[in-house]
Amino acid sequence: MSRNRIANRKRILVTGGAGFLGSHLCERLLADGAEVLCVDSFYSGTRDNVRHLVSNPHFEVLRHDVTESLTVEVDEIYNLACPASPIHYQRDPIHTMKTSVFGAMNMLGLAKRTGAKILQASTSEVYGDPEVHPQIEHYWGRVNPIGLRSCYDEGKRAAESLFFDYHRMHGVRIKVPRIFNTYGPRMHPNDGRVISNFVVQSLNGEELTIYGEGSQTRSFCYVSDLIEGFVRLMATPDDVTGPINLGNPEEFTIRELAELTTELTGAAAAVRFLPLPSDDPVQRRPDIKRARDLLGWHPEIKLRDGLAKTIDYFRDVAGNAG
Ligand SMILES: NC(=O)c1ccc[n+]([C@@H]2O[C@H](COP(=O)([O-])OP(=O)(O)OC[C@H]3O[C@@H](n4cnc5c(N)ncnc54)[C@H](O)[C@@H]3O)[C@@H](O)[C@H]2O)c1
Numbered sequence: 510m511s512r513n514r515i516a517n518r519k520r521i522l523v524t525g526g527a528g529f530l531g532s533h534l535c536e537r538l539l540a541d542g543a544e545v546l547c548v549d550s551f552y553s554g555t556r557d558n559v560r561h562l563v564s565n566p567h568f569e570v571l572r573h574d575v576t577e578s579l580t581v582e583v584d585e586i587y588n589l590a591c592p593a594s595p596i597h598y599q600r601d602p603i604h605t606m607k608t609s610v611f612g613a614m615n616m617l618g619l620a621k622r623t624g625a626k627i628l629q630a631s632t633s634e635v636y637g638d639p640e641v642h643p644q645i646e647h648y649w650g651r652v653n654p655i656g657l658r659s660c661y662d663e664g665k666r667a668a669e670s671l672f673f674d675y676h677r678m679h680g681v682r683i684k685v686p687r688i689f690n691t692y693g694p695r696m697h698p699n700d701g702r703v704i705s706n707f708v709v710q711s712l713n714g715e716e717l718t719i720y721g722e723g724s725q726t727r728s729f730c731y732v733s734d735l736i737e738g739f740v741r742l743m744a745t746p747d748d749v750t751g752p753i754n755l756g757n758p759e760e761f762t763i764r765e766l767a768e769l770t771t772e773l774t775g776a777a778a779a780v781r782f783l784p785l786p787s788d789d790p791v792q793r794r795p796d797i798k799r800a801r802d803l804l805g806w807h808p809e810i811k812l813r814d815g816l817a818k819t820i821d822y823f824r825d826v827a828g829n830a831g
Pocket residue numbers: 524525526527528529530531548549550551552553554555573574575576588589590591592593594597608612630631632633687688689690691692
């Protein structure tokens with residue numbers, strides 16, 4: 510038995526564990542019987558996201574910034590710490606870059622020392638505004654290195670590069686999923702991401718803001734599907750490193766999403782058009798053949814069903830606040 514294991518439970522570190530995806534991941538890992546250490550600086554995540562887990566004796570929360578080193582004994586690391594929405598990551602772009610780069614180095618150092626497997630939450634933003642559609646993993650991307658989004662996009666690219674160098678130089682066992690737009694309960698209500706924007710605006714009886722003409726497309730993956738992909742990827746043999754796209758290949762225009770949202774909330778379907786922000790990609794859709802082949806994974810939740818659950822969540826939050 511590994512010295513990291515207590516009564517055969519795997520000890521798993523989730524950085525960014527109090528965020529949207531992290532909180533769902535902690536929940537899933539606990540349900541699977543792991544000891545979970547959630548590390549978070551609460552930069553964009555909240556204690557509320559994990560409040561329902563704190564009574565679980567196998568769950569622990571540590572306030573810590575991943576730009577600083579961390580010494581713990583773990584078997585697996587999911588490195589999710591990083592603000593994910595433009596509003597959050599552009600608030601302090603230098604810290605965002607540090608979080609990606611120093612955070613990756615600190616967590617890779619920990620993985621090297623403990624022999625833990627480590628998964629990096631990478632992103633479809635590494636493809637930038639892509640010339641290749643749908644995006645396949647061997648496409649290198651088209652990212653503006655000096656724009657407002659580059660603290661995030663280039664930070665995540667640098668983190669990937671560090672992951673593969675630690676793997677090649679030190680044999681660290683790495684897993685690199687590239688996550689495409691994911692949504693669901695516990696998304697931040699005002700983080701500027703399109704689904705939370707539309708749902709909150711619609712529930713408040715406000716106009717839905719569409720940037721540009723709304724003809725740009727996105728694909729939306731429901732959170733439980735994504736978490737299933739994470740867990741399957743972590744369980745793969747050591748030669749499966751990724752990068753591997755995880756997302757829903759069903760593509761919708763922003764206008765279609767606005768229509769579906771208003772249909773499901775029952776609100777009046779008024780929209781307001783605003784100018785497109787800089788470096789906003791025109792199209793985004795994952796090619797998930799690699800995930801299908803290597804993980805036997807594909808998303809199961811339809812946008813209509815996932816959106817309905819997300820709307821219920823935001824309704825509850827608004828009800829509790831009011
Ligand atoms: N949600 C998506 O659609 C999506 C898409 C692509 C990639 N990702 C990646 O997945 C991860 C989680 O995203 P999310 O949507 O849950 O975002 P989120 O903002 O809800 O969660 C990120 C968490 O990391 C924490 N954090 C930020 N900087 C930190 C630091 N320096 N030290 C410690 N903790 C820190 C935040 O407080 C927050 O709890 C991120 O790495 C993000 O880049 C998410």
